[in-house]
Amino acid sequence: MQIYKVGGAVRDRLLGKPVTDIDWVVVGATTEEMLAKGFRPVGADFPVFLHPKSGEEYALARTERKSGRGYGGFTFHASPEVTLEEDLIRRDLTINAMAEDDQQNLTDPYHGQRDLEERILRHVSPAFAEDPLRVLRVARFAARYAELGFKVAPETLELMRQLSESGELEALTAERSWKEISRALMEDQPQVFIQVLRDCGALKVLMPEVDALFGVPQPEAHHPEIDSGIHTLSVLEQSALHKQPLTVRWACLLHDLGKGLTPEAEWPRHIAHEHKGLTLIKAVNERFKAPKDCQELALLVGQYHTHGHRALELKASTLLELLQSFDIYRRPQRFEEFIAACEMDARGRKGLEQRSYPQADYLRGAANVARSVAVQPLLEKGFKGPELGEALKRERLKALKAHKESAAF
Template structure:
């Protein structure tokens, strides 16, 4: 029995990056031998075990054979006779197909270290094109390591395009697409994920609503970058710089989808794109089975982001209507996410990247003022039933008006 550290831990260690988790491959062992040594089996499709003390994953060396469509369309074979190299060759990228022996020796049969030095994301073998999930994984790695200068190798991009054109991406289950997308959204350069998908044709296959923004113009005085898809990429870049939550980043991804449905004769204006964007965000969220709060926020940002941009011009009653739509009394964190997405949208424009966004602090202050209305005092004045509700609402609007007056005339 020989045990090797594999995958991301080896890759990140060689890059000088923190290693957050470790995966191990065991060569020359059987499931019975693993259990006899205290390992607990957890794998469903192939033998994977948890270490009795560290709880790290130890997988028996295995091979795989294409047997159907999609990510799950593989037959796996794990046996004590499977070699380390046979296990490594089934992996996606050369930089993920390295192993480290207990003594520190690096086993690198596919020149992963060469590609690390060249900053290339390159496939291990032509079998790469058998698994459509690898299109998403490579795009995600491109987003993760973009800051280090990594690029997708040309021949690998060709295989990704081949997969996109084959229709195989249509067999990916929604949960897997969302898992990779949500992880990519939280990377250092989330926009690169979607840029790579666009280059290989996968954006049209997986996110057609987003791909439809390519080439759609916007008014140049508000959007010097003009192209709506480019604006989308700039927004995601801002989202990472601002350290926004996953929910806010996903909402930002959906906020302008309606511009892809604007009739060409109306370009570059996009009247009522907010309503169209809200409708399309619901469609995307349903298709990808996006978690409820992320989906809800996406719809709200799509519909109301221009309200945020015009916050200082809005009447107090309109601001309170916005707050009710966001349900800020029960979900205060939603306003934070909403404003974060709106700020990234405002700054996600060429030459606007460092512009201040006072609307965020104004709306946060107005929300705090509305929350501080003394309901017991209104009850003491004799208000009850529907009249109490009306009095509370008017008091909140008045509180917002007072706050606005103080902000504009300190």
């Protein structure tokens, strides 16, 4: 029995990056031997075990063969005869197909270390094209390592293109897709993930609503970058630069989908794109079964982001309706995330990345003013039921009018 550290732990050590998760491969062992040593079995598809003390995953060396569609369409074979090289060749990228023993002696049959040095994301073997999930994984790695200068190898991009055109991407489950998408959006350069998907034709399969934004112009006076797709990438980039949470990043990706529905005759204006885009945002949310908080914020940002930009001009009554839509009294964090998404949208414009966004403080102030209106004095005056609601609304409107008059912008 021989044990090797494999995959990301080896890759990240060689890159000088922190190693978080460690995967181990066991060569020359049987299930019975692992159980005898106290390892606990997990996973129904192939023999994976948890270490009795560390809890880390140890997998028996295995081969795999395509047996059906999609990510799960594989037959696995694990036995003591499977070599380390045979186990490594089934992996996605050469930089993930390296192993090292307990003395840090490197086993690198597919030249992963060379590709690390040359900053190339390259597939290990033609079997790469058998797993559609790898399209998303490679795009995610491109986003993760973009800051180091990594690029997808042309021949790998071509395989990704073939996968995108094969219909295999449609076989991916919503859960597997969302896991990769959500992880990719939280990388330092999530816009690279979307760009790579577009480069290989996967974006128009997975998110045709986002793909449709590219080539759609916007008014240059407000959007110097002009192209709606480029703007979306820039907004996503800003959301990462400002360390926004997943909810905000997801909303940033989807906020302008309605612009893809504007007839060419109306370009570059996009009248009512906020309302038109809601059906598309809902479709993307449901396609990937995004978490409820992500779904809700994306819809609210899609509908109201131009309200955010025009906050200083809004009437007190419109401002109150906006605040009520977000349920700021019970869910203050959601409105804060809306403000953040609006600011990312404003900064995601060529040459305007550093421009101040006074709307943010104005909206926060308005929310605080509305929340500060006390109910007790109205109850003491005898208001109750619907009358209490109307009285509370009048007091909040009065407070918001005062807030608007006092704002020094």
